[in-house]
Amino acid sequence: MKRIYNIIVFALFCTFFTSCEADNESASSSQTVEGLSEATVTGAAAGDGEHTFHFYTADGNLYKGYSEVFIALTNKNGNFVEDFTVDHFLPLMSMDMSKHSIPVGKVEKVNGKPLYKTWFAFLMYTGQMGGTWALDFDYTIGKTASKITGAVLSVIDVPTGQKWIQSFNSNYYASIAYPHSYVKGKQTLSAYINRKIESTNPYLIEEGGYKIVVTPYPETIGHGTSPETATLVWNAEKGIYEGDVTFLTQGNRRLYLNILDTEGTPVAGDNGTESTLYWDITVAE
Numbered sequence: 001m002k003r004i005y006n007i008i009v010f011a012l013f014c015t016f017f018t019s020c021e022a023d024n025e026s027a028s029s030s031q032t033v034e035g036l037s038e039a040t041v042t043g044a045a046a047g048d049g050e051h052t053f054h055f056y057t058a059d060g061n062l063y064k065g066y067s068e069v070f071i072a073l074t075n076k077n078g079n080f081v082e083d084f085t086v087d088h089f090l091p092l093m094s095m096d097m098s099k100h101s102i103p104v105g106k107v108e109k110v111n112g113k114p115l116y117k118t119w120f121a122f123l124m125y126t127g128q129m130g131g132t133w134a135l136d137f138d139y140t141i142g143k144t145a146s147k148i149t150g151a152v153l154s155v156i157d158v159p160t161g162q163k164w165i166q167s168f169n170s171n172y173y174a175s176i177a178y179p180h181s182y183v184k185g186k187q188t189l190s191a192y193i194n195r196k197i198e199s200t201n202p203y204l205i206e207e208g209g210y211k212i213v214v215t216p217y218p219e220t221i222g223h224g225t226s227p228e229t230a231t232l233v234w235n236a237e238k239g240i241y242e243g244d245v246t247f248l249t250q251g252n253r254r255l256y257l258n259i260l261d262t263e264g265t266p267v268a269g270d271n272g273t274e275s276t277l278y279w280d281i282t283v284a285e
Contacts, residue, residue, distance in 0.1 A: 031113075032072060032080045032113055032115065033056050033070070033072060033115075036056035036058065036070055037056060037057065037059055037060030038054055038055065038056050038060060039056060039057050039061065039062050039069070039154070040062075040153075040154035041054075041055045041135070041152065041153055041154070042151065042152045043148075043150055043151040043152050044135075046073075046141060046146065046148070047146050048141065049076075050076050051073055051074065051075055051076070051081065051141055052073070052074055053073055053086070053139070053148065053151075054071070054072045054073070054074060055069055055070070055071055056069070056070040056071075056072065056115075057069055057070070058180065059180075061156055062120070062122065062153055062154065062156065063122065063125075063155065063157070063158050063164070064122050064124060064125045064128075064155060064156070064157050064158050064164070065121055065122065065162070065164025065165040065175065065176075065179065066120075066121050066165065066175045066177055066178070066192075067119060067120050067121070067122065067155075068117065068118075068119045068177075068178070069117065069118055070110065070115050070116070070117045071086050071115065071117070072114060072115050073139075073141065080114050081114060081141070082114045083141065083142050084114075084139060084141045084142075085116070085139060086107060086138070087137065088136075088137055089104055089107070089118060089135065089136075089202065090104075090135065090136040090137065090201070090202055091120055091133060091134070091135050091153065091202070092135070092200060093123070093124060093131045093132065094131060095129055095130055096130060099199070099200050100123070100200065101196075101199065101200055101201055101202050101203060102121055102122055102123050102203060103120070103121040103165070103175055103192065103194030103202075103203040103205075104118065104119070104120055104121075104194070104202035104203065104204065105118045105119035105120070105192065105205065106118065106239060119177070119192075121165050121173060121192070121194070122155045123165065123173075124155070125155045125156050125157040126153070126154050126155045126156070128157075132152070133153035133155050134150045134151065135148070135150075135152075135153050136148060136149050136150065136151075137151075158179075159282070161252055161280055161282070162179070162281060162282065163278065164176050164280075164281070165279075166257060166278065168259060168267075168268035169268050171195055171197070172193060172196070172206070172268070173193070173195075173196070173203060174191060174192070174193050174257060174277070174279075175192045175193075175194070176189075176190070176191050176255070176279045176281065177190040177191055177192060178190060179279075179281050182247065182253075182281055182282075182283050182284065183247070183250075183284045183285065184247050184250050184283055184284070184285055185247065186244060186246045187244070187246075188242050188244060188245075189214060189230045189232060189242065189245040189255075190232070190240050190241065191212055191232050191241045191242070192240060193205070193206040193210055193212070193241065193259075194206060205239070207234065207236070207239070208234035208262070209234070209261060209262060210234070210241070210260065210262065210267065211231055211232065211233055211260045211261070211262060211264070212231070212232040212241055212243075212257060212258075212259055212260075213231050213232075213257070213258040213260065213271075214229060214230040214231075214232065214245065214255050214256070214257060214258075215229045215256040215258070215272045215273060215275070216229075216230070216245065216247065216253050216254070216255050216256075217254045217255075217256060217273055218247075218248075218249060218251060218252070218253055228245070229245075230244060230245035231243045247283045249283070250282075250283050250284055250285045251282065251283060252280065252281075252282050253280070253281050253283050254278050254280050255278055255279045255280070256269070256270075256273050256274075256275040256277070256278045257269045257275055257277040257279070258270055258271055258272075258275055258277075259277070
C-alpha cells in the first residue's frame, strides 16, 4: 500500500513540475517572433548554461542610427521562455584610444508575447574607424538576477543616401524613429531627443522641453516641399516626440530640422531648408 502511495505522490509531483515548466514556455517560435528576423549578436548566453538571449529586428539588421530591437529568451531545448526580464542596456563602442555609448530607449514588455523591446541609435557602424560594439545588460530568469557583459553586436551602415540621427549642441542627438515605415500620404512622424552626460553611459531620452519643426524636401524632384511642415511635440503618454506630416510623392526626402524649446526659442538648426540639421529617409509608395 505504501508503494502505491509513493507512486501516486511521484506521479503528481512530475505532473506539477512538467506543468510549471510548460507554463514558462511560449506556444510556438513562429508566433513569438512573427514578422521579425534575428540580428547578429554573439555572447548572449546566460550564466546558468541553460538559456540564451536573442535579439530581433524588422529585417535582422542593426543600423547606424535608429534600430528598434526585440529581445527573447530560449531554454536549452530552443523553446521561448516567459519568466524573464531585461533592463539597463549599455551599448559601448571601443576604438583604439576611446570608448563611447549611444542614445538608448526605454525597455518595454510586449503585450501578450514573451518579448521585450527597446531601441538603440548607433553613432557608427562596426569597423568604422576600427571600432567594435559590445553590449552589457541586466536580466532576471525566474527569481535569479544576473548580467550579460560584452555581447558582440554587428552594426551596419544605413542604405546609401540615408541619415537617421543628427547631433546638435555637442551633447544632444535627434533620432528619427521607424525610418523604414514612412509612405506617401499623411501620417505621424516620430522622433527622440537624447542627451549625453557621460560618454560611456547610455544617452537617455529628454522627456519634453523641446519642439522639432521638420521641413521635408523631395530630393527626387529637386524643388518644393510637402504642403505642410511637421511640428513634433512631446507625447508624455507614449514617451516620444511626434506630429503629423504629409508626403505627396514617394522617393528620397531630406527632413530639415529646426529645434526649439517649448516657448519657441531657437535651440539648434534654422527655418526651412536653411537648416544645417537634417535626416534623410526614403518614402515608399
